[in-house]
Amino acid sequence: DAGVIQSPRHEVTEMGQEVTLRCKPISGHDYLFWYRQTMMRGLELLIYFNNNVPIDDSGMPEDRFSAKMPNASFSTLKIQPSEPRDSAVYFCASSRDTYEQYFGPGTRLTVT
């Protein structure tokens, strides 16, 4: 299996622009997680899905953030409008159960 796939790997955008991050989980995995990693706050869980249904979005920082999972093989995390403090590495992870998560390579987002 190719592992978790994320795109783009790097994104540089200006403040106020919409940003869409994409994730393809490992086939057969029922759980999908979105994380944000910064030096200040570490690795934070933003939202997770089970069988395409959002289960817990309490980590989503603001209404500017939204996530969808239209089918078992695709998820998006959208930030609209983006702000400089959103700059971080965003990871998507998937798992068959909740025990062992497989992380994607991450998207490094820079908002200027």
Next chain:
Amino acid sequence: QQPVQSPQAVILREGEDAVINCSSSKALYSVHWYRQKHGEAPVFLMILLKGGEQKGHDKISASFNEKKQQSSLYLTASQLSYSGTYFCGSSGGSYIPTFGRGTSLIVHP
């Protein structure tokens, strides 16, 4: 609430041992350990479930004391490849981890 990891950083020479501690203020159902090398994604090492069972992964093992709400990761005879940041994740009944801030481990030749 994030678990607290200690120490924040460890510097070792090859062959030396290290212990990384993780403690939670909330009751734990499981503890998850991951390692992240610089510029890469976190990689799963092991999970410990309620029961205090000690797990092993090559020369890396861990213990879980649910009464004390603590876990420790033991790295024996460190290798250069052990360098990275180690994260513990604590969880309740959902087994979804909340990660600590990480412990940076540097192994020198």
